[in-house]
Amino acid sequence: MTEPAPRETVGEPLVVRTPEELRRALAGTGRVALVPTMGALHGGHRSLMRLARSRAETVVVSIFVNPLQFGPNEDLDRYPRDLPGDTLLCAEEGVDVVFAPETGTVYPLPQMVTVDAGSMGERLEGASRPGHFTGVLTVVAKLFNLVRPDLAVFGAKDAQQIALVRRMVADLDLPVEIVGAPTLRDPDGLASSSRNVYLSARERTSALALSRALRAGAEAAPGGAEAVRGAALAVLAEAAEAVPPVRLDYLALVDPATFAEAGADHRGEAVLAVAARVGATRLIDNVSVTL
Ligand code: AMP
Numbered sequence: 001m002t003e004p005a006p007r008e009t010v011g012e013p014l015v016v017r018t019p020e021e022l023r024r025a026l027a028g029t030g031r032v033a034l035v036p037t038m039g040a041l042h043g044g045h046r047s048l049m050r051l052a053r054s055r056a057e058t059v060v061v062s063i064f065v066n067p068l069q070f071g072p073n074e075d076l077d078r079y080p081r082d083l084p085g086d087t088l089l090c091a092e093e094g095v096d097v098v099f100a101p102e103t104g105t106v107y108p109l110p111q112m113v114t115v116d117a118g119s120m121g122e123r124l125e126g127a128s129r130p131g132h133f134t135g136v137l138t139v140v141a142k143l144f145n146l147v148r149p150d151l152a153v154f155g156a157k158d159a160q161q162i163a164l165v166r167r168m169v170a171d172l173d174l175p176v177e178i179v180g181a182p183t184l185r186d187p188d189g190l191a192s193s194s195r196n197v198y199l200s201a202r203e204r205t206s207a208l209a210l211s212r213a214l215r216a217g218a219e220a221a222p223g224g225a226e227a228v229r230g231a232a233l234a235v236l237a238e239a240a241e242a243v244p245p246v247r248l249d250y251l252a253l254v255d256p257a258t259f260a261e262a263g264a265d266h267r268g269e270a271v272l273a274v275a276a277r278v279g280a281t282r283l284i285d286n287v288s289v290t291l
Pocket of ligand 1: 036037038039044045047048153154155156157158181182183184185191192193194
């Protein structure tokens, strides 16, 4: 998949900053679709907005860099922010409302009560980033309560995130439909990400090993779980020797419902997920495979 071309601007979205403004903007609208984002929008976000547009009368994009989901040594302060550029992209996609609250608006008090992501939230991304999914689920629950959408669109790029959001909605009986969108890739295969702007040209070349490894793994699926892991790890072992190197955080083949490791005899759907650092940038990617 390559980046969707911008559409012609079809009118400025209403940019709102507070729950009160949001409530006024959404009064009397029909079906509402929410696309939660952290901004620095790109083609992957565009594809989510288009899916939202096809399913609802009113599309709300939230733009909020959520401090609760960043660890103390992560990139919260340098995370890219560009509200004017993001608003333009939303206008091109016919978004109706951009909800861009200040941190103090979302968290007027120190957050005491949070959503615990359970054992699924402690694996893979949760193991590398303790507390990350508590932060994600807490802000998603808050956004659901603020926007009250009929449906919300999430990307498969963050496979563990969408699995946990689905599970939260089921476990807590939240009245919102969760819609998944496939991962959008740049023409060279790298999964589109706001963090890709951190990569130098040489780092980006090294980073292509992530999607290459996943493709190699997927192609080995007829051989079973061990063959998938082996094929992907072979690509990543080579990439560890590249300049600059790809420093593997994890490669895992997991059950999509629990994110627990798929056993050697696993059959059916599985997710092959990878996380690695290239230079100072941490990248994640995944593919679905059928064993
Ligand atoms: P973020 O702004 O990175 O928090 O992402 C906001 C939403 O966009 C999440 O649901 C992501 O899974 C989704 N997303 C990010 N990158 C992509 C991509 N390359 N393809 C599809 N969805 C994506």
